[in-house]
Amino acid sequence: QSVLTQSPSVSAAPGQKVTISCSGSSSNIGNNYVSWYQQLPGTAPKLLIYENNKRPSGIPDRFSGSKSGTSATLGITGLQTGDEADYYCGTWDSSLSAHWVFGGGTKLTVL
Amino acid sequence: QVQLQESGPGLVKPSETLSLTCTVSGGSISSDNYFWGWIRQPPGKGLESIGSLFYVGTTYYNPSLKSRVTISVDTSKNQFSLNLSSLTAADTAVYYCARLPRHWLDSTWTYYFDYWGQGTLVTVST
Numbered sequence: 001q002s003v004l005t006q007s008p009s010v011s012a013a014p015g016q017k018v019t020i021s022c023s024g025s026s027s028n029i030g031n032n033y034v035s036w037y038q039q040l041p042g043t044a045p046k047l048l049i050y051e052n053n054k055r056p057s058g059i060p061d062r063f064s065g066s067k068s069g070t071s072a073t074l075g076i077t078g079l080q081t082g083d084e085a086d087y088y089c090g091t092w093d094s095s096l097s098a099h100w101v102f103g104g105g106t107k108l109t110v111l
Numbered sequence: 112q113v114q115l116q117e118s119g120p121g122l123v124k125p126s127e128t129l130s131l132t133c134t135v136s137g138g139s140i141s142s143d144n145y146f147w148g149w150i151r152q153p154p155g156k157g158l159e160s161i162g163s164l165f166y167v168g169t170t171y172y173n174p175s176l177k178s179r180v181t182i183s184v185d186t187s188k189n190q191f192s193l194n195l196s197s198l199t200a201a202d203t204a205v206y207y208c209a210r211l212p213r214h215w216l217d218s219t220w221t222y223y224f225d226y227w228g229q230g231t232l233v234t235v236s237t
Contacts, residue, residue, distance in 0.1 A: 033221040044207055046227075050221075097171075099174065100173075100222070
């Protein structure tokens with residue numbers, strides 16, 4: 001059971017837009033910055049979004065992030081077959097035992 | 112370009128202790144700007160943070176693993192290590208090491224994983 005909650009799967013057609021949500025609490029998302037990771041099959045995760053809505057160099061602006069209260073959202077527009085992957089949110093948890101937490105992951109299928 | 116590389120045994124026996132090392136190249140582990148972390152992923156499952164470390168020795172562990180985990184640093188070799196004791200089959204996973212930049216932003220520290228190792232599969236079995 002992950003500390004951050006994500007829907008297990010989402011699907012959309014090529015060219016369409018999709019959003020992936022991540023729900024937490026005041027000890028994590030509510031008071032810390034969120035990052036998002038893309039994991040293609042058989043590869044290490046890759047940073048997509050950091051500090052809620054910033055994109056590292058080389059990440060296309062089709063990928064966007066936002067945060068409101070204790071939830072965060074990853075948006076992907078102009079879906080491509082190469083976007084088919086697992087997506088994870090993550091943030092610091094500032095509870096008594098401070099540590100990093102991930103969401104359970106969302107499998108994106110591009111139909 | 113920073114690179115991280117995990118090394119260690121691919122097969123360990125139940126009840127034994129797993130020792131993995133992450134070698135960092137292209138940058139210094141002794142920087143005030145970064146934490147260093149271990150993450151694992153059981154086959155077919157999601158990511159789980161194990162813990163993270165600052166080069167002076169400060170550590171933060173996942174509470175669910177804290178009693179079995181030690182993360183340490185060797186600044187002379189630009190490496191950090193993971194020890195996980197009392198292994199069971201449930202510890203079978205791909206283990207990743209990664210870098211966490213830290214920034215002071217809007218009155219709080221921000222962290223995220225920017226560079227990852229390729230991962231190493233560890234199987235716990237007799």
